Amino acid sequence: MSQSLKVPTMAEYMAEGKQPEILFWVGSAGSYDDRAKKITRAFVKLLNKANVDFAVLGTEESCTGDVAKRAGNEFLFQMQAVTNIEILNAYDVKNIVTACPHSYNTLKNEYPELGGNYNVKHHTEYIEELISSGRLKIENNSNLKGKRITFHDPCYLGRANEVYEAPRSLLKSLGVDLVEMKRNRRTALCCGAGGAQMFKEPEKGDQDINVLRTEDALKTNPNVIATGCPYCNTMMTDGVKAKEREAEVEVFDIAELIAQAENL
Amino acid sequence: MEYLPNILFAIALIAGIGYFAKNVKKLIRNIKLGKAVDVSDHKKQRWQNMIRIALGQSKMVRRPVAGILHVIVYIGFVIINIEVLEIIIDGLFGTHRVFSSLGSFYGFLIGSFEILALLVFVAVIVFWIRRNVIKLQRFWKAEMTSWPKNDGNFILYFEMVLMALFLIMNATDIPFQNMESGNVISQFIAPWFNGASESTLHIIERLAWWLHILGILVFLNYLYFSKHLHILLAFPNTYYGKVKPKGQLNNLESVTNEVKMMMDPNADPFAAPAENDTEDVPEKFGASDVTDLSWVQLLNAYTCTECGRCTSECPANQTGKKLSPRKIMMDTRDRLEEVGKNIDANNGEFKDDGKQLLGDYISNEELWACTTCNACVEACPVSIDPLSIIVEMRRYLVMEQSAAPMELNNMMTNIENNGAPWPYNQMDRLNWKDE
Ligand code: SF4
Ligand code: SF4
Numbered sequence: 001m002s003q004s005l006k007v008p009t010m011a012e013y014m015a016e017g018k019q020p021e022i023l024f025w026v027g028s029a030g031s032y033d034d035r036a037k038k039i040t041r042a043f044v045k046l047l048n049k050a051n052v053d054f055a056v057l058g059t060e061e062s063c064t065g066d067v068a069k070r071a072g073n074e075f076l077f078q079m080q081a082v083t084n085i086e087i088l089n090a091y092d093v094k095n096i097v098t099a100c101p102h103s104y105n106t107l108k109n110e111y112p113e114l115g116g117n118y119n120v121k122h123h124t125e126y127i128e129e130l131i132s133s134g135r136l137k138i139e140n141n142s143n144l145k146g147k148r149i150t151f152h153d154p155c156y157l158g159r160a161n162e163v164y165e166a167p168r169s170l171l172k173s174l175g176v177d178l179v180e181m182k183r184n185r186r187t188a189l190c191c192g193a194g195g196a197q198m199f200k201e202p203e204k205g206d207q208d209i210n211v212l213r214t215e216d217a218l219k220t221n222p223n224v225i226a227t228g229c230p231y232c233n234t235m236m237t238d239g240v241k242a243k244e245r246e247a248e249v250e251v252f253d254i255a256e257l258i259a260q261a262e263n264l
Numbered sequence: 265m266e267y268l269p270n271i272l273f274a275i276a277l278i279a280g281i282g283y284f285a286k287n288v289k290k291l292i293r294n295i296k297l298g299k300a301v302d303v304s305d306h307k308k309q310r311w312q313n314m315i316r317i318a319l320g321q322s323k324m325v326r327r328p329v330a331g332i333l334h335v336i337v338y339i340g341f342v343i344i345n346i347e348v349l350e351i352i353i354d355g356l357f358g359t360h361r362v363f364s365s366l367g368s369f370y371g372f373l374i375g376s377f378e379i380l381a382l383l384v385f386v387a388v389i390v391f392w393i394r395r396n397v398i399k400l401q402r403f404w405k406a407e408m409t410s411w412p413k414n415d416g417n418f419i420l421y422f423e424m425v426l427m428a429l430f431l432i433m434n435a436t437d438i439p440f441q442n443m444e445s446g447n448v449i450s451q452f453i454a455p456w457f458n459g460a461s462e463s464t465l466h467i468i469e470r471l472a473w474w475l476h477i478l479g480i481l482v483f484l485n486y487l488y489f490s491k492h493l494h495i496l497l498a499f500p501n502t503y504y505g506k507v508k509p510k511g512q513l514n515n516l517e518s519v520t521n522e523v524k525m526m527m528d529p530n531a532d533p534f535a536a537p538a539e540n541d542t543e544d545v546p547e548k549f550g551a552s553d554v555t556d557l558s559w560v561q562l563l564n565a566y567t568c569t570e571c572g573r574c575t576s577e578c579p580a581n582q583t584g585k586k587l588s589p590r591k592i593m594m595d596t597r598d599r600l601e602e603v604g605k606n607i608d609a610n611n612g613e614f615k616d617d618g619k620q621l622l623g624d625y626i627s628n629e630e631l632w633a634c635t636t637c638n639a640c641v642e643a644c645p646v647s648i649d650p651l652s653i654i655v656e657m658r659r660y661l662v663m664e665q666s667a668a669p670m671e672l673n674n675m676m677t678n679i680e681n682n683g684a685p686w687p688y689n690q691m692d693r694l695n696w697k698d699e
Binding site: 032033044058061062069071073074075079108109110159160193195197200203204206208209212213 | 508510511512515519522523524550577579580582583584585586629632634635636637639641642643655657659661663668672675679680684685688690691693694696698699
């Protein structure tokens, strides 16, 4: 697994007096969470394969503050935002790509008023661009061909920012059998992680949200549940376990599926 | 004595409209208790939203059955009310069907009104069945008891009666029936009264006419107390509704100022406040009562139709949590009404009543159940944003009361200490590269 990845940092670029095409914003989950780190690595493999000039902030990156803001701690959020913006602006960053819809939403929508203006893309949007510009080719003989895959819309990508089609078109380009859940796109049910729920026990109720959403997904009889958010990934993975279906149903990020198809 | 009906009519009209105007004034005053917010941006998009969502009912038809029925009632109700103009002129001047001189066009108009009236009547019956016989879940949630439940049905009865009166009034109007034009529906109702003498018919016709117009005036004044206020407020509300991406929460300006102060090495924390800095009361972060919310959020509360589309899409509500976004809106309106009445009772000054929105209406448990998923915002047919109120109240809980659940406090401490919601060393951020 420890195939070596090329992951330059902004500091290294700066030292060489160069500017990368994009900054890859890894996010806290992508940096520390064991499951999410795999997504991060998969995406980097794709970037390496497409010869994208990218960099990360590495140890200079800090939480965007999304979760603090949604928990109600506007103060902490803005402290994080101002700190991050200072660093991003010092490096003169223009384009940011991230695999986390929460970072995406915050960087794209909430940083501009605080002085951080960047062109922000979700990794599914960016991969789609790499494919359409011919920089990344999808071999159409992947092992995923014909597999039943359902896509769970992350709230912060879908409803929050109305990106519904990029992930789907990537899945279709893999030749998979894309099956939709009854609630999809703007009516998709949340996985239950947003709004800081990821970090606390759910309030009293009669079911866990991730289990309800996993039931939605399982009704499509999928081989794979695909998603585009590290938190959704955790929630759906736990949901599949709760339903004791982990032997037949796997949960993957779109970047991982494409990396698999590319045998990376 | 000959003019008695005209005088009575004028009195009823003035009383009805006058009382309505008084309530509208109160409504506007209450909404203005909210904080100022800049809504001068995106003018074009705002007009488009209003036309599409309020006039065009674009979000209603996403649920086709309810949507189409609602469009019928809406169009029917608006168009049939053109007839009210004639009723008012007739009532004031003692004429009878003053527009009938328009001839066949009049027949066409009344004919269309009759068809619409029948459609509205049928649609309203279907609505009633959905509420009371099929018992659609969203009309039977915890917050839909007592008044809200009755309110929903009252409106349906009102509409049924008004439509029936309109048709009966036409059916018993002998000159109108003799015109043989425009009585598309009422000609089938007329035979029900076959046995009655001409004078009885006339009495029934007059009775229906009076009840119809009085009913409309009562209905107009009922609005203020009802979820039915949305027939008026849906228009401003969709105009002032959110035009930013749904995921974007506002940045608190008061916090921005403080953060800037803290981050600016040149700022002197002991400096005397600038001359124009008139605010010596430290600003309150977040909302614990309705007056801490923005006036758009208060307008939202008055606009809420209590349809429950938000709640039926809410992941927290669907999994048995206490949170219901509809209840958030209803609580906000109820508390705002309470504050308004308090102001009325105390000569225009609010007297502390020891109550507030937070705690007395909305509990912490409800607020902490929200996943900020925006499903409620997406579902709302009249552009209401319950999430923004939830976030505003969480801000108060966290920044004014430090009352976040323990796990969240730990998470926030982690962010403060090491820039991530988990207790990992910031220096390990890039370790994934080599794992
Ligand atoms: S944003 Fe909160 S209140 Fe609205 S639907 Fe989602 S969980 Fe429910
Ligand atoms: S907030 Fe909107 S969706 Fe929810 S009950 Fe009110 S009108 Fe219906």
